[in-house]
Amino acid sequence: MAISTITAVLPWDVRSVWNTVTSVRDYTWRSDLERTESLNERQFVEYTKKGYATTFTITASEPYRRWEFDMENSSMSGHWTGIFSSKGEGTEICFTEEVRAKRFFLKPFIKRYLKTQQARFVADLEAELRRLYGGVSCHR
Numbered sequence: 001m002a003i004s005t006i007t008a009v010l011p012w013d014v015r016s017v018w019n020t021v022t023s024v025r026d027y028t029w030r031s032d033l034e035r036t037e038s039l040n041e042r043q044f045v046e047y048t049k050k051g052y053a054t055t056f057t058i059t060a061s062e063p064y065r066r067w068e069f070d071m072e073n074s075s076m077s078g079h080w081t082g083i084f085s086s087k088g089e090g091t092e093i094c095f096t097e098e099v100r101a102k103r104f105f106l107k108p109f110i111k112r113y114l115k116t117q118q119a120r121f122v123a124d125l126e127a128e129l130r131r132l133y134g135g136v137s138c139h140r
Helices: 014-022 104-133
Strands: 002-010 033-038 043-048 053-062 066-072 076-087 090-101
Touching: 002 104, 014 066, 014 076, 014 090, 014 104, 090 104
Parallel strands: none
Antiparallel strands: 002 090, 033 043, 043 053, 053 066, 066 076, 076 090
8 A cells, every 4th residue: 555645835724725625526727637527425536638537435524624535446446635724824735645556567656656646736726726816836
């Protein structure tokens, strides 16, 4: 199993950050996604630009504090935990992914892949928050 955590302090309030991250239907700010599909209140599917589908099942939701889900596709399964904390006028995010590769040949690459995906997600999030609310770059 590979575990990867990314932490950042963003200069936007926790409600704005939470609402952007947890809005499954509004995916256009994500540079890696083609579309999303909401299955029900607890499940959704993300489709990459190459058409690869990952199913997410929400396991915990404490508004403005914690969001967790299990994730699964044909190559991996795992769990994602997002912690949101007010930090002055901004928000500290701490996102942790625990992933198990289903295919043996992917195991050596999964940690680097997670780090790359997390960095892209935070960069996309920062750009969307700046577009929506203005402000400066995030401080990592």
